[in-house]
Amino acid sequence: MTSEKRLVSDQTQGAISQAISAQSRAIEALGNEATIEQISQVALQIDSSDGRVAFSGIGKSGDVAQKIVDTFNSIGVTSHFVHPVEALHGDLGALSSGDVMILISNSGNTEEMVDLLRFVGHFNPTTVSITSNPDSELARQADYHINTNVTEEGSVVDLVPMASATATMVVGDCLANALMAIQDFDETQYGHFHPGGTIGKRLLLEVSDLLYTNIPRTEPSDTLAEVALQMSNGGKGIAVVRNEQDIVQGILTDGDVRRLVEQGTDFNEITAEEIMTTNPITVSPDSSAINALEIIEKNDITQAIVTDEEKRFEGVVHIHDIMKEGLSN
Secondary structure, three states: OOHHHHHHHHHHHHHHHHHHHHHHHHHHHOOOHHHHHHHHHHHHHHHHOOOOEEEEOOOHHHHHHHHHHHHHHHOOOOEEEOOHHHHOOOHHHHOOOOOEEEEEOOOOOOHHHHHHHHHHHHHOOEEEEEEOOOOOHHHHHOOEEEEOOOOOOOOOOOOOOOHHHHHHHHHHHHHHHHHHHHOOOOHHHHHHOOOOOHHHHHHHOEHHHOOEOOOOEEOOOOEHHHHHHHHHHHOOOEEEEEOOOOEEEEEEEHHHHHHHHHOOOOOOOOEHHHHOEEOOOEEOOOOEHHHHHHHHHHOOOOEEEEEOOOOEEEEEEEHHHHHHOOOOO
């Protein structure tokens, strides 16, 4: 490596280390008792409010504000973004006295944000400012202030927002986490806000949603020839032996049939109850699909029998049907 290339490499690595170090310090600074108390008070105020949460910021602060909006909505805290310039030209009508208005500005003196704070007062929302300057206009005029304590950006040109954007995003995550703790938010609730994706399916999809019921009845006294025919008609490579009350007695799989063929078994002489596997693996229809998958994989099988509390047959759930939903461990 030439001395010139080595110099460029050293400068590049130094710039990277500078950004990482500055942002690490910014996050660490948020852990002080005063800032944690400020975040806690704002979270309690949001939880007790009757309206929505509105976020506003301009430039990079606006981008961070929109990210926090997405996080809040994902946990059921109804939020929206208000652009400060557009708000001053007609969008303030979206605010009401029950709302919480959170204004983001690193300096706390951004002209558009200061103007916005002045005019939202007519709608009487609870106002919160997130800045790194407790002596700024926003910090002094808002009902609540969260101090990010950022003193350096960590960029080669220190005017570029880096550490301030990171710290503010972390404050938003802290608020979301605090609200989840206050509201006893759990995985099921989270799944309800994400029903269409893999996350929602992992949390909400039940065995009953994937149930395959077209498995012909196999009687204990049926011959193996009859069992093979029923298994073929069922299409899942399994025969479920049931009594007259439809209670599961045992199962036979296509693997069992192949092994008996290799042994030269007379299919017209042997009956299902003589060769079936008793006490097969079962799951209930209201079990989660991901739990059924764990049971199937743990027992090295391809499908589980679905029964009610009294072991009456309801269907089967196959690993392929679960995997088709994008679920995996």
